[in-house]
Amino acid sequence: MLLRLLTTYLSKYWPLLAAVLIFQFGSALAALFLPTLNASIIDQGVAAGDVPFILRMGGWMIVVALGQILSAVIATYCAARVAMSVGRDLRNDIFGKVSGFSEREVSSFGAGSLITRNTNDVQQVQMLAMMSATMLVMAPLMSIGGIVMAVRQDVGLSWILAISIPVLLVAAALVISRMVPLFRSYQSRLDAVNRVLREQLSGVRVVRAFVRESIEEQRFRVANTDIMVVGRQVGSLFVLVFPLVLLIMNVTIVGVVWFGGIEVDAGNTQVGTLFAFMQYVGQILGGVMMASFMAMMIPRAAVSAERIGEVLASETTLIPPARPVTTLPRPGQVELIDASFTYPGADQPVLSGISFRAEPGETVAIIGSTGSGKTTLVNLIPRLFDATSGTVRVHGVDVKDADLDILWRGIGLVPQRPFLFAGTIASNLRFAKEDAADEELWRALEIAQAADFVRARPDGLEATISQGGTNVSGGQRQRLAIARAIVREPDVLVFDDSFSALDLTTDARLRQALWRELPEVTKIVVAQRVSTITDADRIIVVEDGRMVGAGTHEELLSTVVTYREIVESQMAVDA
Numbered sequence: 378m379l380l381r382l383l384t385t386y387l388s389k390y391w392p393l394l395a396a397v398l399i400f401q402f403g404s405a406l407a408a409l410f411l412p413t414l415n416a417s418i419i420d421q422g423v424a425a426g427d428v429p430f431i432l433r434m435g436g437w438m439i440v441v442a443l444g445q446i447l448s449a450v451i452a453t454y455c456a457a458r459v460a461m462s463v464g465r466d467l468r469n470d471i472f473g474k475v476s477g478f479s480e481r482e483v484s485s486f487g488a489g490s491l492i493t494r495n496t497n498d499v500q501q502v503q504m505l506a507m508m509s510a511t512m513l514v515m516a517p518l519m520s521i522g523g524i525v526m527a528v529r530q531d532v533g534l535s536w537i538l539a540i541s542i543p544v545l546l547v548a549a550a551l552v553i554s555r556m557v558p559l560f561r562s563y564q565s566r567l568d569a570v571n572r573v574l575r576e577q578l579s580g581v582r583v584v585r586a587f588v589r590e591s592i593e594e595q596r597f598r599v600a601n602t603d604i605m606v607v608g609r610q611v612g613s614l615f616v617l618v619f620p621l622v623l624l625i626m627n628v629t630i631v632g633v634v635w636f637g638g639i640e641v642d643a644g645n646t647q648v649g650t651l652f653a654f655m656q657y658v659g660q661i662l663g664g665v666m667m668a669s670f671m672a673m674m675i676p677r678a679a680v681s682a683e684r685i686g687e688v689l690a691s692e693t694t695l696i697p698p699a700r701p702v703t704t705l706p707r708p709g710q711v712e713l714i715d716a717s718f719t720y721p722g723a724d725q726p727v728l729s730g731i732s733f734r735a736e737p738g739e740t741v742a743i744i745g746s747t748g749s750g751k752t753t754l755v756n757l758i759p760r761l762f763d764a765t766s767g768t769v770r771v772h773g774v775d776v777k778d779a780d781l782d783i784l785w786r787g788i789g790l791v792p793q794r795p796f797l798f799a800g801t802i803a804s805n806l807r808f809a810k811e812d813a814a815d816e817e818l819w820r821a822l823e824i825a826q827a828a829d830f831v832r833a834r835p836d837g838l839e840a841t842i843s844q845g846g847t848n849v850s851g852g853q854r855q856r857l858a859i860a861r862a863i864v865r866e867p868d869v870l871v872f873d874d875s876f877s878a879l880d881l882t883t884d885a886r887l888r889q890a891l892w893r894e895l896p897e898v899t900k901i902v903v904a905q906r907v908s909t910i911t912d913a914d915r916i917i918v919v920e921d922g923r924m925v926g927a928g929t930h931e932e933l934l935s936t937v938v939t940y941r942e943i944v945e946s947q948m949a950v951d952a
Contacts, residue, residue: 379675379682383506386463393455397510400452405518407445409526412656414438416530419649456510464503471495471688479695480761481721486688489572494688497567498681505671505678512667519664527657530650534637538658541629542665545622549669552618553676559611560677564684566604573600622669626662633658694763701780707773708787709737709868709899711758716767718753726765727753728922733915737868740892740900742910744943745919751903752793754919755873758901759788772868789867791875793903795858797846802831803838805846805857809865817864824890825860826883827853851878859887869899876909884909907944916940 387394414434422431475483475491483491520542528535577584577593584593637651712734719726727750735741743751756762757769760776769776772787789809797805806818818838822828830853834840846854855878862870870891876884888909891900904910911930918926918933918940926937933940 379502379505379679382467382502382682382686383463383509386466387459387506389466390459390462393459394510396455397452397459400448400455401511401515402518404445404448404452405515405522407441407448408519408660409522409657410441411438411445412653412660413526413530414441415656416647416649416653419652420647421649424648453511456507459510460503460507463506464499467499467502467685468495471499471685474689474691477693477695478691479693479763480756481694482691486691487568487572489575490568491688492575493564493568493571494681494684498564498684501674501678501681502685505674508671508674512671516664516667516671519660520668521664523657523661523664527654527661530654530657534633534640534654537629537632537636538661541625541632542661545625545662545665545669548621548625549618549665549672552614552621553669553672556611556614556676559607559614561680563604563607563611563677564680566600566607569600570597570604573597618669622662622666626659626666629658629662630655695760695781696777697781698778701783702774702778703780703783705772705774705779705783705787707737709897710770710773711735711741711869711899711901712768712770713754713757713764714768714770716754716757716764716769718750718757718762719765726922728757728764730767731919731924732767733917733924733927735869735899735901735915737899738897739915740902740913742902742904742913742916743919744904744907744910744916744940746943749919750922751919752873755871755901755903758869758871759785759790786865787868789862789865789870791855791858791862791870791872793873793875795846795854795875797842797844797849797854797857799844800842801836801839802834802842802857805842806838806861806864809861813864818860820894821860821863822856824863824887824894825856826879826887826890827856827860852880852883855879856883856887863895867898869901870895871901873903874905875903877905881908888912907947918943 414437418431418434418438421427422434471491472495475495486494524535524538527538573593573596577597584590633651633655637646637654640646641648641651713731716728716731717726718728731754733741743754745751753762757764758771758776760769760779760781763777771779771784774784776784798808803815803818806821807813810817815838819828822831831837831840842848842857846857849857855875859872859875876887879887884906885908892912902910902913907930910916913930915927916930916933917924918937920939925939926933928936934944
């Protein structure tokens with residue numbers, strides 16, 4: 378998966394990769410040439426007292442060293458450009474994929490895990506791409522080239538390399554083999570930390586209301602300790618590998634000095650050659666150490682690539698039609714024909730055999746006890762879920778055949794938990810229609826009974842809204858969400874228990890404004906309060922996922938026991 382991912386995303390930047398390879402190759406050649414120049418200065422210049430030769434070769438060394446530095450800088454710059462671009466592309470693709478997920482896929486992965494995959498996991502792959510680009514040529518060239526140049530300098534000392542290099546490779550392989558399961562465990566524990574933290578931040582009010590701070594702190598402490606334990610094990614391996622490499626390198630250098638000194642004393646080799654051989658040994662072992670470092674990064678990046686691949690390979694259950702219908706023959710009409718829905722792995726369907734029709738301009742209300750499937754039902758209309766059986770038609774077209782953008786453009790949805798984005802009131806309202814004029818925004822606010830509290834704010838439409846709308850009350854948040862749906866100018870408005878935070882007076886005024894100002898818009902209203910839906914054209918009563926009645930308020934009171942019980946229970950509470 379890692380190789381496929383890197384190949385796919387790196388191939389788009391082959392000119393930059395070619396530049397990296399060329400300049401890394403030049404930098405490696407320059408580095409390999411420098412010890413030879415140094416040896417000639419010592420053996421032919423210093424030993425012979427030839428000052429002009431020393432100056433001439435010293436000048437060449439400066440030129441070669443500057444060339445090496447320049448090549449390395451250019452190669453690193455190009456590699457950084459490639460790695461950052463790959464990271465950007467991966468994040469964009471993951472975000473685009475997740476944006477197309479239905480609630481089923483989001484729940485399957487978990488929001489915390491999806492965030493981790495689009496941040497930390499991408500960072501691991503991005504870092505590997507950076508290191509691969511900078512070390513891919515340098516490590517083998519320094520190792521292989523160093524061996525060739527060292528053997529040219531002194532064949533008699535080459536046996537030292539034949540021992541030290543395999544020992545170094547075996548030691549690195551043993552450490553790396555233990556890292557793969559640890560990296561997979563680390564990423565899973567990172568998901569757990571993000572999940573706990575996200576829950577605590579989102580539910581901070583609930584935590585405080587139930588005085589659960591100490592319990593939640595303990596939950597986070599456990600998750601944090603788990604990741605610390607695994608991180609410490611990974612760190613211990615990293616701490617072990619570098620001293621091990623340095624030990625092998627230093628022992629090798631000592632061996633070269635020891636046996637090379639004997640060769641120099643015997644007159645079999647020159648001092649400059651010995652110095653050059655030592656430098657090549659350092660370059661060889663440095664190349665092997667770079668390769669070992671790369672090998673240590675690969676397991677963690679491989680785990681991250683696997684997790685990224687799972688997201689990119691996931692197919693949403695909301696499959697777009699092969700030939701989407703773009704012409705909607707009956708705008709505003711909503712029809713469900715024997716629609717049923719079952720959650721994956723569930724024993725019983727949430728909805729069974731739901732059938733009703735709402736004509737343009739009609740108001741159809743849906744009521745039922747908690748857990749009866751009302752929210753699931755209205756989620757079928759904008760195709761947030763696909764019905765597992767039956768048909769859902771909106772604007773006269775089966776939602777599975779309709780172009781999703783056109784379908785959604787004709788529907789204004791106010792969810793059960795309205796969400797506002799960080800920004801201003803105006804930016805939140807224009808989320809539904811980017812080019813909406815201020816007059817349109819104020820009209821929507823008037824209908825939603827939100828204009829008064831917006832005018833009361835010093836900045837009006839430009840008043841700041843915190844993420845999630847935490848700086849406004851629940852009722853204000855609901856009314857702003859309703860106004861946002863109205864700004865869209867849809868043919869169908871879907872209210873999923875969207876009046877629950879409003880007092881009875883505001884609720885009544887808002888409904889009157891909706892019916893008066895938007896007479897041609899079809900309104901699907903899910904409600905808990907009977908008073909909200911008594912004037913609906915038709916009321917659908919749902920119990921245990923089944924439709925047990927349909928009609929006007931008066932008709933249902935005399936024919937449907939479930940509805941009568943709901944009305945009587947609320948009348949008793951009001952009394």
